[in-house]
Amino acid sequence: MELSVVMPCLNEAETVETCVRKALGFFAEHGVDGEVIIADNGSTDGSQQLARDAGARVVPVTSKGYGNALMGGIRAARGTYVVMGDADDSYDFTSLMPFLTELRDGADLVMGNRFKGGIAPGAMPPLHRYLGNPVLSFVGRLFFRSKIGDFHCGLRGFRRDSILRLGLQTGGMEFASEMVVRCTLAKYDIREVPTTLSPDGRSRAPHLSTWRDGWRHLRFLMLYSPRWLFLIPGLLLMTLGLIGGIALSAGPIHVGDIAFDVDTLAGASAILVIGFQAVLSALLTKVYAMEEGFLPHDPRVQRVIRSWSLERGLVVGGLLALAGLVGLVASLIHWQGHSFGQLDPHALLRIVVPAATALIMSFQMIFASLFVSILGIRRPSHPLVADPAEEAAIVVDAAVQRVRTENGATSADSGSMNPAKTA
Known part of the structure; x- marks a missing residue:
């Protein structure tokens, strides 16, 4: 038909x-x-x-x-x-x-x-x-x-x-x-x-x-489009947050009568973190969808996964965490220099906000690396279970060996080969 x-x-x-x-x-x-x-x-x-x-x-x-x-x-x-x-x-x-x-x-x-x-x-x-x-x-x-x-x-x-x-x-x-x-x-x-x-x-x-x-x-x-749902918005937010954060970390920015200071720095930090999470979500969604067959395999994503091992993710996350801890230590030293008294919040927040941002992103990186590794072990490249052809061959071989063993036992008992059973 x-x-x-x-x-x-x-x-x-x-x-x-x-x-x-x-x-x-x-x-x-x-x-x-x-x-x-x-x-x-x-x-x-x-x-x-x-x-x-x-x-x-x-x-x-x-x-x-x-x-x-x-x-x-x-x-x-x-x-x-x-x-x-x-x-x-x-x-x-x-x-x-x-x-x-x-x-x-x-x-x-x-x-x-x-x-x-x-x-x-x-x-x-x-x-x-x-x-x-x-x-x-x-x-x-x-x-x-x-x-x-x-x-x-x-x-x-x-x-x-x-x-x-x-x-x-x-x-x-x-x-x-x-x-x-x-x-x-x-x-x-x-x-x-x-x-x-x-x-x-x-x-x-x-x-x-x-x-x-x-x-x-x-x-x-x-x-069905992690690129447009997560990746592109995430990259835009990351770019905006990173540029704003770097510029405001050096000092306030004046545009006419308007001054952008540490409150805007905190907002830029939030935008950077949200964008980074969106980019990671795009990658994780793509990997999961490919593993489950919802989306076809993308060579670009596969190259990223091959280069982004669990160990490398942990190293990068650890370096971000170290940078955050250094920033927090620097803020404590700054506070100590003022005898742990009143501080200028504008000066202190320019140290604390970037440090906190680095710490947050470090854990995002570590958790994402662990999750990608979990997705990777769900589809082992060399499974322990044999394919159907191998299983069939094993079963046939076992049956042949069993018949030969039985024939050998029968021959030993009777002293002669049993033609019917051999056939």
Whole structure:
């Protein structure tokens, strides 16, 4: 079978039959060997029987959610290629040939673009059309260097084996973003074709929740990009805090009638520490995501991990701690020079704040080094457990040795070889 059309369904009695017949009509018109799968997510309005009567195969999916329903249908599909689309009659299932043509040409994922194909009046709320979708698509292109113009088009085609290989995990509406992001990170062949969007044929409200599902999409994009979530903001904060801290450690800075003094120095110190923690979080998140298979292995991160051993991290952390302790000792000497009496807080804080900052960063470095080492031992390069082929060879060898031993014992008892047992 060449093509499976998978439609998630939850109480789509008004439109599911129309969608199934359109897809079957496409098969007949273009001579495509295909099937229509309705991934039912617990409909209570008779959608299942309507879909069967129209010629679809209904696959019940108990786990709730848009993504769960689609993955259940994709797993049940028998086609080499899969086209997924909503069962609300907003997408034209009679016009799937551009998707199939690109798939036949070798594409792994073919995205529809509603902005290029045409959005009918009333088909998409203005908030989604002019703010939500453009902003989220821009974020996706920025974070992951994708060229897709419509990240959340629900009509898309793909090679079934390519998508199953990714191990997609999200069960809600953010499944649409995860598919594009994971395909992009895996360097799949991704293409885009124009498609249309019409007002859906339902009388009830859609399942999509503007703010909740929009936030889930944005949250997913951020969590899958430690570089933009942690690294870039952290480097900016570190740079700002370091420049400000160095400048203010020498003395107050006057800008017109405004004087920046030790209170600003304390703020610069906080910014530096926060930025340093964000950079470490970016590294730790990336390492964990690579180890668990959420993100592909990044050679740059692997080089950092190889060069940043536990011992080196402890040395760097120890040197920072030593610098902090030297600063604190210097502050005590300064206090002693004033007979442990009243001090000028401006002079003292220029010693204490940098010292405290160094101490805080030293422990951040030490704890991060320990955690990276823990992540490293979770995936030993030479595991003690043999691979399946080695295990099979060991079992066979043990069985042969056991038969030989038994044959030897039998021969010793009988004084002659037993031909049947030897065979």
